[in-house]
Amino acid sequence: MGNDHKESNHEMQKTKQKKSTKSMNPLQSVGLKLFVYIIGGILACVLTMGILAYNESKKIIETKVSQSSQQTITQLAVNLDNVMKKYDDITLQILVDSAFHELVDTLQSSTLGEYEKFEATKELSNKLQSIIFGNDNIAGMALIPVNNDQLSIITAGNSQLSKVESLLEEPWIEQVQELGGRTLWLDSRANSLTSNNTMPSFGVARLLKNTSSSVAHYILLLDIPTKGILDELNKVSLGEGSQISVVNEDHNFMVHGDSASIATPAAFALDGSEHNSVSQSIEGIGDVLLIHHKLAFASWYLVGSIPVEELVKDAIVIRTLTVQVAIAAALIAILIAIIVMLTIGKPLIQLRDLMQEGAKGNLTVRSKIRKRKDEIGQLSDSFDQMMTQITNLAVQTKTSADAVLTTASVLTDASKKTAISAKEIAVATEEIANGSTSLAVEAERGNDITLAINDQMKQVLASNEQMVQSAYEVEQASGKGTAYMAELIDKTGQTEEMTREMVTKVDALKDSTRSIVQILDVLNAVTKQTNILSLNATIEASRAGSAGRGFMVVANEIRELADQSTQSIDVVGQITGRIQNEIVETVEVLSRAYPMFQEQIHSVKEANHIFVNVQQQMGRLIAKLEEVMSSVKALEASQNVLNEAMSNVSAVAQQSSATSEEVASLSAEQLNVSDNLVLLSTELSQVSTALKETLSQFKV
Structure with missing residues (x-):
């Protein structure tokens, strides 16, 4: 392992030496960078000043030209307004011509x-032809009838009847009528308005109202070629490359030097103001200065366009001068850069070479730049001092490396012995920790x-508490039910007594009704007897003659009273009969209802007995539930004691397991420290050896 580490250190040192011996990229040289900075700075200053001067002169020229051109366009617009006013005056002249309206009335006469x-038409x-002869710029005229089948179209000049008839369906006919006698200017067209001529023209239309009757029979239409307006425009020039034209509000050309452009959209756009000057960029043309002025009669704009390039062509001298000055500045910058490279770049290269020698391990190199007192000279002195200090440091490091190597050997032996002991302790502690963990797991399970x-x-x-509460509620409900049933039994008994009394009273009423019937029979007999007496009295009165007339009257009254009594007795008899029938029906209903009341009393008594039994049973159930609750509470107390004991066992087991694991962790940590200590001792030995070999390469 130590040999591999030594070989890797050797390879790293060789790689560093190869990198240090590589030649430097010329593009990264300080001298070249200074050269580029100097030239770039000087050229940037010169070009910036030249461009600023060029742009400022360009603005001044545009402003001056814009002002002068605006005046020219304004004056030209006044001239065009005068020309167009003549056409407006012609239509007004015809409008107020009484002879003209008399001829029209003649055509209207039946x-x-x-x-x-025919003579009036001619x-x-x-009249129209004479007006055309007096004005060369009018190509033709036409009178178009307004909603009158008796009148026909009248033309003059180059106007053709078929061409004029084709205009009758166009919307401007209604627009003229809506204006009520004011002039309507028709936009220019690529061909003549009223003839087959291919020359562009525009129209002027007016509704001709009779000044006395205010009735309009004709619309006057003037066909005017754009050539007359174009001749006026050609009299004025805004400069080389400039162009003057007339456009309408929709930015379509009305008058243009190229007849093919008539009624086509313009490439520029106006802002809608009365007059203004603005610069616009037009595709295919470039930047253009636009000057426009709105005409007074038609809703048209007189527009002048001047290429900006033509305006600023004199300012190109400034741009050329800027280029020449930039070239001269570049030459001066090159000379300054060469001097800088010789005075700064060359000494820096020498110091770079000395540092590369020092990087190779030669600590004996020293700088030879001694006479300079500037920063480069100070850098040379600092290099010599640095190399001297590095030499002293290398000697001291070599001595320290020898001492570290000896100490590392002793430390390695001690670390190996400590590692063996730590392994044995770790194994024993691991076994104890496993046993404690098992105990903690079982205790935790029992606790759960x-x-x-x-x-x-x-x-x-x-x-159980809910059952007891429910039993109490049922017992209370049973008590209430028993009370309600007792009250119901009392009320039912009272109802039975009342029904019995009602039956008795109805029977008595039935007997009373029979008595009333008997009385009515007696009254009926009395009434019959009264009738007989009245009849006898009447007979006797008739026998008595005049002396018995008063008695006859009394007898008649008695007979009538007897008849009324008979009728009343019959009515009372009928009512009494109905009452008797209803009493009989009531007796029958009460007779049927009485057994039902008795059955109801019996059912109520049985329900009361059931409620009493339920209340007694619920009382016994509550007593049993209270006994069960006492037993459950005692069991709960015992369970709490057991739970507390199991918690204590689990806590002790967990504490024991945690202590064992902590000891095992400390043992493992000690083992890791011992292993790391062995590794560090080995690495320290290797580093000391490598350091000694590295220092041996330096020349001191």
């Missing part, structure tokens, strides 16, 4: 013939069983 209407066309029995006893005790 009394005139076709020839007069005269309207001539005792605890389980204790829990079951507690459950039995709780169940």
Whole structure:
């Protein structure tokens, strides 16, 4: 093992020496880094100043050009507004022309013939044609009827009827009518609006209302080529590469130098303000300075675009000068770097070579740089002092290594003897710990069983207490039931007495009813006798003549009273008969109910007897449960004593097991310490040998 360790130390030392003898990478040289830092710093300063100057001059040029171009665009927008105002004035002139409206009324008249209407149509066309002759920028005009089948389309100039008819379905027709006489500017199209001409044009439309009747029969449409507006734009130039165009609110070109771009989307976007100047980057073109101004009549924008590259081409001189200065600065930086490399890099290389010799083991090397008083000279002196101190340290270390080697041998022998003793102690302690552990396990098992029995006893005790409580509750309920049954027996007896009395009273009522019937029979006989007497009195009165008239009246009254009595007796007899029948039915019901009351009394008495027996049985059950509870409590006390004893046994067993395990752990730890001590002694011996061999390589 010691030989292997020595060989590995030798290999490590050889590897370190090989690494130290490798030549240094030139890219990692301090001189080269200083060279790069100097050139980089100078070039960075020069380029930064040049770029800042270029950008500042670029901003100044853009600002100045933007201001001057904004004025130019504004003036051009005023000129375009004047041109477009002429077209608006033309439509207004026709709107207020009374002769025009008279001709339209002539066409509307139903009394005139076709020839007069033809003449009126021809005269309207001539009026439009004369306006076109007076303005070269109007290609054609058309009058489009509004919701009137009697009127036809009238054209002038280059306008064609078929082309105008194709416009009737477009939405701008309704828009013109909604404006109520105000001008509507139609967006430019790639071809003519009212003819087959391929020249781009835009339109101006107005609803022609009669000034007197406020009725509109025609829409006036002017077809205006964009060439006239484009000629105005070409009169102004914003510089080389610049372009002026007109776009609508949707950023589609209305007027453009390339006719193919009419009605196509522009590559730029405007912010919607009245006028503004802004720089934008357009794909395929680059950075462009945009100046726009909104026209007064149509919702269009006059836009001028100037390439930024053309604006700042004069500033390229600054960029060229910056490059030239950078080249000159690079040459100066190279010269400074060469001087720095000779005065700093070369001495550092010499010190590096001396340090590599020292790393190989040659502690006798010393620096030859003596005359310099700067930091490099101080570094040279510090190197010599370091090598002297390392030499002294190597001598002292060699002496100490010899002493450590001797001590390590003695320590190794003592450690081996201690390790053998520790192994024997560890084996004995392990056996004791195993026995204590088994005892603790058995005690713990017994303790668990005792605890389980204790829990079951507690459950039995709780169940017994619940049974006792339930028995008490049942006994109390039985007592209440017995009291309720006694009260029910009393009330049932009272009900029986009342029923018996009711039967007696109903029988008496039945006899009274028979008496009433007999009385009614007597009254009925009296009434019949009264009728006979009344009849006899009437006969006697009639015999008496005039002297018996008063008596006849009395006899009639008596007869009528007898008749009423007979009727009343009959009614009372009927009512008495019904009462008698109901009394009979009541007697029958009471006769059937009386046996049922007797049976109910018998059942209540039997239920009362059952409740009394239940109460007596529950009393005896409570006594037995109390005896069982006393026995369970005594058993619980014994179980608690057993549980406490088992807990003490388990605690003692666990403490014994823990003590044994602790002793075993200490013994094992002592054994590990002894083994480690042996290993450390061996390693110390090996390290001392290796240190001695390593120090032998240095030259002192």
